[in-house]
Amino acid sequence: MAKQKHSARATAARIIAEVTQKKHSLNGLLSEALPLLAENERSLCQQLCYGVLRWYPQLDVISQQLLAKPLKKKDADIAALLLCGLYQLRDLRIPSHAALSETVNATKTLGKQWAKGLINANLRNYQRQSADIEQIIQKSDSAQYAHPEWLLNRFKVDWPEQWQDILTANNKQPPMMLRVNKQQTTRSDYLIQLGDSDIRASEIEGCSEGLLLEKPCDVYQLPGFIEGYVSVQDGAAQHVAKLLNIRSDLRILDACAAPGGKTCHILEQDPKNEIIALDIAPNRLLQIEQNTDRLKLNATLIASDAADVEQWWDGQLFDRILIDAPCSGTGVIRRHPDIKQLRRPEDIASLAEQQNRLLNRLWPLLKPDGLLIYTTCSALKQENEQQIEAFLLQHPEAQENKLDAEPAQRRPFGYQRLPGDDDLDGFYYASLSHR
Numbered sequence: 001m002a003k004q005k006h007s008a009r010a011t012a013a014r015i016i017a018e019v020t021q022k023k024h025s026l027n028g029l030l031s032e033a034l035p036l037l038a039e040n041e042r043s044l045c046q047q048l049c050y051g052v053l054r055w056y057p058q059l060d061v062i063s064q065q066l067l068a069k070p071l072k073k074k075d076a077d078i079a080a081l082l083l084c085g086l087y088q089l090r091d092l093r094i095p096s097h098a099a100l101s102e103t104v105n106a107t108k109t110l111g112k113q114w115a116k117g118l119i120n121a122n123l124r125n126y127q128r129q130s131a132d133i134e135q136i137i138q139k140s141d142s143a144q145y146a147h148p149e150w151l152l153n154r155f156k157v158d159w160p161e162q163w164q165d166i167l168t169a170n171n172k173q174p175p176m177m178l179r180v181n182k183q184q185t186t187r188s189d190y191l192i193q194l195g196d197s198d199i200r201a202s203e204i205e206g207c208s209e210g211l212l213l214e215k216p217c218d219v220y221q222l223p224g225f226i227e228g229y230v231s232v233q234d235g236a237a238q239h240v241a242k243l244l245n246i247r248s249d250l251r252i253l254d255a256c257a258a259p260g261g262k263t264c265h266i267l268e269q270d271p272k273n274e275i276i277a278l279d280i281a282p283n284r285l286l287q288i289e290q291n292t293d294r295l296k297l298n299a300t301l302i303a304s305d306a307a308d309v310e311q312w313w314d315g316q317l318f319d320r321i322l323i324d325a326p327c328s329g330t331g332v333i334r335r336h337p338d339i340k341q342l343r344r345p346e347d348i349a350s351l352a353e354q355q356n357r358l359l360n361r362l363w364p365l366l367k368p369d370g371l372l373i374y375t376t377c378s379a380l381k382q383e384n385e386q387q388i389e390a391f392l393l394q395h396p397e398a399q400e401n402k403l404d405a406e407p408a409q410r411r412p413f414g415y416q417r418l419p420g421d422d423d424l425d426g427f428y429y430a431s432l433s434h435r
């Protein structure tokens with residue numbers, strides 16, 4: 001009975017409705033819901049949530065074609081269940097009769113048996129009309145590339161030559177990548193350990209500690225994960241610690257640190273350095289602590305708005321500052337497809353303002369011979385090269401450095417990796433110092 005209530009399809013429908021209606025993040029909802037599901041239902045639930053949110057703008061157009069009239073807001077779970085049914089029929093290798101009957105059954109689990117006929121009829125209609133519906137999809141870029149119109153237009157304006165590649169990359173399932181903790185083991189030794197556990201992997205070019213898994217797996221299947229041999233991190237993010245040019249006896253500020261991926265990578269370069277890891281979200285500091293504990297590293301954690309310098313700063317300048325800024329996440333949509341639903345057009349200007357504030361307030365905390373690295377996982381110029389251009393105009397005493405080991409494509413200011421370049425996440429990097 002308990003398992004009935006928490007079937008994969010009904011749970012996925014509820015989660016998708018919460019993302020689209022209440023703008024809650026997929027990760028948070030999944031981590032609450034998955035433990036309530038029987039083990040064999042979890043991967044289907046995850047597959048449905050990720051798949052439907054990845055293709056939402058396309059599936060939504062299809063459901064609008066099918067439904068005689070839009071469903072009421074209070075039935076957003078049924079609207080989402082219909083999308084789950086469409087996604088199964090279009091993209092999953094589930095026999096269509098099973099996809100259909102199980103999706104219809106999920107109406108009961110949701111306590112909405114009245115919708116049985118509606119789901120059944122619309123999914124069957126889709127099967128009959130699929131050729132016509134495909135033609136309708138091709139008529140709109142937003143439906144074809146499954147991105148909201150406003151975001152698609154921003155990519156078109158910023159990257160007129162590359163926007164289609166970006167959107168295509170955003171819709172791919174991302175590979176799983178690891179960062180080997182060089183304080184515990186070496187990449188070549190860890191590759192052998194993976195092989196012994198029948199996990200196939202290869203080195204990521206240009207990332208000295210990076211490994212690419214042939215197939216994603218549960219982290220607890222990774223040898224030595226609990227002991228801190230390895231962390232999950234995309235190769236694009238692994239470039240950041242290298243840009244900080246870490247050596248001994250540095251005082252380092254990681255201003256937007258949670259969940260601590262880069263804090264830990266910086267410490268893995270030299271664990272004796274002093275690092276202050278700050279984050280505005282106190283509950284997210286716990287994640288940094290879990291990571292430093294597991295990896296056997298030490299950081300000073302502070303919960304504060306980094307830009308509110310008077311609140312937390314002890315007056316001593318830093319050799320290195322990392323601002324891994326809050327951003328639109330438009331470079332990592334392949335990992336977080338809910339971004340398509342969560343972001344709104346007006347968010348970009350507000351994020352750009354926060355980024356500018358962080359840059360302006362933290363710049364004076366850098367030693368005269370120090371280095372400030374600004375990064376985002378955004379692919380939009382307003383948060384990246386235009387942000388740094390504006391900063392340099394405001395600060396004639398600052399310069400943007402050309403890097404010997406270029407982490408991505410050179411831009412007029414900084415370096416941009418577009419989503420999918422080298423099969424890595426989209427990322428922006430800029431290195432700033434005093435003139």
Ligand SMILES: C[S@@+](CC[C@H](N)C(=O)[O-])C[C@H]1O[C@@H](n2cnc3c(N)ncnc32)[C@H](O)[C@@H]1O
Nearest residue numbers: 256257258259260261262279280305306324326
């Ligand atoms: C891109 S994430 C950082 C990822 C992290 N550097 C890592 O590698 O794991 C941005 C973080 O900035 C935090 N943040 C947002 N505004 C902030 C502010 N004004 N001061 C400090 N942290 C902030 C968010 O809570 C979020 O954890």
